[in-house]
Amino acid sequence: MSGPLFRRLCLIGAGLIGSSIARLARERGDIAGTVVAHTRKPETLARIRELGFADVVEEDAARAVEGADCVILCVPVGAYAGVMAQIAPHLAPGCILTDVGSTKGSVIRDLAPLLPPGVHLVPAHPMAGTEHSGPDAGFATLFEGRYTILTPLPGGDRAAQDKVAEFWRRAGSTVESMDAATHDKVVAIVSHLPHLIAFTICGTADDLAEETREAVLRFAASGFRDFTRIAASDVDMWRDIFLNNRDALLEMLARFTEDSHALARAVRWGQSDFIEDRIRRGRRIRRGLIERKQA
Amino acid sequence: MSGPLFRRLCLIGAGLIGSSIARLARERGDIAGTVVAHTRKPETLARIRELGFADVVEEDAARAVEGADCVILCVPVGAYAGVMAQIAPHLAPGCILTDVGSTKGSVIRDLAPLLPPGVHLVPAHPMAGTEHSGPDAGFATLFEGRYTILTPLPGGDRAAQDKVAEFWRRAGSTVESMDAATHDKVVAIVSHLPHLIAFTICGTADDLAEETREAVLRFAASGFRDFTRIAASDVDMWRDIFLNNRDALLEMLARFTEDSHALARAVRWGQSDFIEDRIRRGRRIRRGLIERKQA
Numbered sequence: 347m348s349g350p351l352f353r354r355l356c357l358i359g360a361g362l363i364g365s366s367i368a369r370l371a372r373e374r375g376d377i378a379g380t381v382v383a384h385t386r387k388p389e390t391l392a393r394i395r396e397l398g399f400a401d402v403v404e405e406d407a408a409r410a411v412e413g414a415d416c417v418i419l420c421v422p423v424g425a426y427a428g429v430m431a432q433i434a435p436h437l438a439p440g441c442i443l444t445d446v447g448s449t450k451g452s453v454i455r456d457l458a459p460l461l462p463p464g465v466h467l468v469p470a471h472p473m474a475g476t477e478h479s480g481p482d483a484g485f486a487t488l489f490e491g492r493y494t495i496l497t498p499l500p501g502g503d504r505a506a507q508d509k510v511a512e513f514w515r516r517a518g519s520t521v522e523s524m525d526a527a528t529h530d531k532v533v534a535i536v537s538h539l540p541h542l543i544a545f546t547i548c549g550t551a552d553d554l555a556e557e558t559r560e561a562v563l564r565f566a567a568s569g570f571r572d573f574t575r576i577a578a579s580d581v582d583m584w585r586d587i588f589l590n591n592r593d594a595l596l597e598m599l600a601r602f603t604e605d606s607h608a609l610a611r612a613v614r615w616g617q618s619d620f621i622e623d624r625i626r627r628g629r630r631i632r633r634g635l636i637e638r639k640q641a
Numbered sequence: 642m643s644g645p646l647f648r649r650l651c652l653i654g655a656g657l658i659g660s661s662i663a664r665l666a667r668e669r670g671d672i673a674g675t676v677v678a679h680t681r682k683p684e685t686l687a688r689i690r691e692l693g694f695a696d697v698v699e700e701d702a703a704r705a706v707e708g709a710d711c712v713i714l715c716v717p718v719g720a721y722a723g724v725m726a727q728i729a730p731h732l733a734p735g736c737i738l739t740d741v742g743s744t745k746g747s748v749i750r751d752l753a754p755l756l757p758p759g760v761h762l763v764p765a766h767p768m769a770g771t772e773h774s775g776p777d778a779g780f781a782t783l784f785e786g787r788y789t790i791l792t793p794l795p796g797g798d799r800a801a802q803d804k805v806a807e808f809w810r811r812a813g814s815t816v817e818s819m820d821a822a823t824h825d826k827v828v829a830i831v832s833h834l835p836h837l838i839a840f841t842i843c844g845t846a847d848d849l850a851e852e853t854r855e856a857v858l859r860f861a862a863s864g865f866r867d868f869t870r871i872a873a874s875d876v877d878m879w880r881d882i883f884l885n886n887r888d889a890l891l892e893m894l895a896r897f898t899e900d901s902h903a904l905a906r907a908v909r910w911g912q913s914d915f916i917e918d919r920i921r922r923g924r925r926i927r928r929g930l931i932e933r934k935q936a
Contacts, residue, residue, distance in 0.1 A: 473860060493860055524856065532856045535846050536865040542908075543838060546901045548923035550893070551830050553900075561819065561827045563929050565768060565788055570831040572867040574927040581920045588908045588916055598845070599905050603898065605848075606841045610894050613837075613883045621883055625876045628843035632869040634858050 350375065351513055352442075356382040356414035358407060358429055360394050361580075362476065363446045364420030365484030368399040370517055373486045377516055384410035385481075393481050408436040416509075419445035424586030427456040439464035442506045446472055448533060448583075450497040450526040452590035458499070466506035469497045471529065472519060473537075479580040490518030497526040527594075534594035538587055539602060542595065544576035545584075645670065646808055647737075651677040651709035653702060653724055655689050656875075657771065658741045659715030660779030663694040665812055668781045672811055679705035680776075688776050703731040711804075714740035719881030722751040734759035737801045741767055743828060743878075745792040745821040747885035753794070761801035764792045766824065767814060768832075774875040785813030792821040822889075829889035833882055834897060837890065839868045840879075 355371060355378035357364045364383065371377040383400035384407050385391055394403050404410035411417050411433045419426060426447070437443060443465055447453050453469045461467050474492040476483065494514040498507045511521045524532075551562050551570075566574070588595060612620035650666060650673035652659045659678065666672040678695035679702050680686055689698050699705035706712050706728045714721060721742070732738060738760055742748050748764045756762050769787040771778065789809040793802045806816045819827075846857050846865075861869070883890060907915035 495860070522859075528853060528856065531849075531853050532860055535842070535849065535853075536857055536861050539842065540865055540868055542904060543842075543901065545919045545923040546904055547830070547834065547838075547897055548926040549919055550897045550900045552922050552926055553896070554826075554830065558823060558826050558830075561823065562831055563926070564817075565790070565827055566831050566930055570835055571930065573835055574923065574930055576867055579920070579924075581917050581924070584920050585913055585916045589911055589913070592908055596905055596909060599901065601848070602842055602845045603901070605845045606838065606894065606898070609837060609841055610891055613887055614891060616884055618880055618884070621880045622876050624840045624844055625874070625879050627847050628840040628869065629874075629876070631843040631847055631858070635861055635866065635869055 350377055350379050351509060351516065352378045352414075352416040354378070354380045354382060354414045354416075356384065356411050356417045357400070357420055358384050358410065358417060358433070359420035359425075360385050360390065360400070360481045360484075361420065362479050362483040363472065363474075363488070364418070365394075365397070365399060365481040366474075366486065366488040367418060367420070367446075367484075367517070369484055370486040370489070372399055374516065377513065378416075382410050382414060390481060397481055399481075399484075407432045411436050411438075411441075413438060414441060416442045416444065416513075419443075419447065422580075422582045422586040423447040423449050423452055423456075423590045424582070426453060430457050430460045434460040434462055437462055437465045440466075442466050442468060442509060444468045444470050444510050446470060447590075448537070448587050449591040450495075450529045451594075454497075454499065454526055466503040467499060468502065468507050468510040469499075469526065470510055470514065471495045471497070471533070472514065472517070474519075477579060479583070487518065489514065492519055494519035494521050495529055496521060496523045497529050498523060530591050530594040531598070534591055534598040538591055538595050539598045541576055541579065541584060542588065542599065543602075544573040547573050645672055645674050646804060646811065647673045647709075647711040649673070649675045649677060649709045649711075651679065651706050651712045652695070652715055653679050653705065653712060653728070654715035654720075655680050655685065655695070655776045655779075656715065657774050657778040658767065658769075658783070659713070660689075660692070660694060660776040661781065661783040662713060662715065662741075662779075662812070664779055664781040665784070667694055669811065672808065673711075677705050677709060685776060692776055694776075694779075702727045706731050706733075706736075708733060709736060711737045711739065711808075714738075714742070717875075717877045717881040718742040718744050718747055718751075718885045719877070721748060725752050725755045729755040729757055732757055732760045735761075737761050737763060737804060739763045739765050739805050741765060742885075743832070743882050744886040745790075745824045746889075749792075749794065749821055761798040762794060763797065763802050763805040764794075764821065765805055765809065766790045766792070766828070767809065767812070768828075769814075772874060774878070782813065784809065787814050789814040789816050790824055791816060791818045792824050793818060825886050825889040826893070829886055829893040833886055833890050834893045836874065836879060837883065837894065838897075842868055 382402040472494040677697040767789040
């Protein structure tokens with residue numbers, strides 16, 4: 347290896363993902379010469395200084411990106427348009443602009459129109475996370491063994507894409523590429539819809555009559571526990587994901603609702619064969635996951 | 642302690658739960674003098690003999706219950722009516738008839754009408770299980786630290802209820818009592834609806850176009866993984882649970898569907914406040930579970 351991948355790496359946002367990247371860059375010498383971290387809230391800026399994982403902590407987004415050869419957006423996807431309006435005029439020619447957002451169509455929609463000539467946009471989504479958020483929650487090994495999906499733009503700069511892919515490989519990720527629309531459909535069903543369902547079922551339980559609700563909390567079996575594990579997540583991040591993957595999410599919810607009504611109808615009318623078939627399909631998919639060592 | 646709780650304990654069915662009870666009785670001296678196990682399929686009978694966790698392995702259900710002072714039904718709840726027709730004339734006076742089924746209204750519906758005079762019905766539901774099934778899957782500590790819910794009948798024999806409660810306490814369970822209708826509502830939301838949803842979403846994913854489905858299997862993030870963990874369960878058991886807790890399950894699904902539509906509408910129309918409120922409620926329930934050390 348010949349020196350770090352990036353001379354000056356700028357992180358816009360330093361929550362779970364951003365602070366994990368900073369910690370990773372600090373631990374390994376081959377990622378960035380200098381790590382610059384920007385965040386909006388004064389108390390988070392102070393906390394980042396205390397934690398000491400960035401070389402430069404910058405309260406002004408425009409100044410933060412100046413001179414950086416790579417800028418990674420690590421804020422909730424709903425904040426991208428506002429951030430881009432601030433930083434776009436200050437991005438250096440040749441700079442790589444990438445991100446870690448869970449929706450990719452919206453990212454291209456919000457960033458591409460403001461992209462200065464000579465700046466290379468490479469949208470990325472590391473499929474990693476925990477239930478925790480904020481700069482204290484990050485750790486350098488967060489991305490190890492996880493997938494990172496790149497959704498490069500047609501005709502985008504190949505060298506920039508290779509560099510972003512190499513960055514994620516050094517973080518320990520397996521890198522895959524696909525178009526943004528496919529990405530958004532896949533994450534809608536594997537992640538966004540499960541979260542929407544989990545948030546919903548918690549609310550449904552919370553609305554039950556007092557006596558039943560108390561018993562629900564007491565007897566929450568493993569089924570409901572798994573749901574609530576999913577549901578213990580960052581509010582801003584999930585609001586933005588739902589709003590910015592709206593079309594794929596609503597399509598997957600519509601399909602799921604049709605399917606759940608079909609199963610409910612079979613339960614109502616005692617159609618054992620149909621019910622058994624649905625249960626067997628679930629088991630088959632489960633086996634498929636195990637064979638892929640994902641579960 | 643003065644001798645075992647039951648002189649002759651008969652298990653009808655020896656899958657995950659039944660074989661765990663047999664192993665537990667064998668490990669502890671204070672549960673049963675003799676353990677009789679009955680199962681319908683010849684290959685399972687042979688396997689039970691090989692595993693050696695029962696003192697008597699009996700292929701005829703009527704003969705199995707003869708002389709037993711406690712009979713525990715450990716078959717899928719859909720089989721109760723058929724089993725009861727076989728065994729009822731052979732239950733000894735003073736015998737305790739109990740079970741381990743996940744639905745309780747249906748159990749009372751199917752067993753109570755055939756109950757001989759002097760036989761005491763004490764419906765029970767140990768909230769324990771794994772993804773595995775069959776006589777090889779059981780283990781003596783399955784019930785440790787789990788809840789067992791009794792749904793005694795109004796006017797039922799108090800001594801029989803105390804004995805069943807004591808049995809589950811010796812198995813390591815915390816015992817609670819409630820009426821069957823409340824039980825069925827609680828398990829509908831904490832367990833049966835989550836399973837129905839999990840089976841459904843696996844099918845929804847399986848129906849996606851080939852390319853997307855392949856990517857779904859590859860990128861299944863933690864959200865979807867938790868769902869498929871739930872979905873990897875015994876077919877007969879879950880078919881019977883859905884069919885025998887139909888009313889409570891359909892009611893909870895209807896409530897859940899209304900709530901998911903409300904959240905979908907908020908996503909469609911960009912109602913951030915509503916979405917944030919739903920996410921916060923999920924987190925609040927999650928905290929409630931953690932405080933109860935259930936998660």
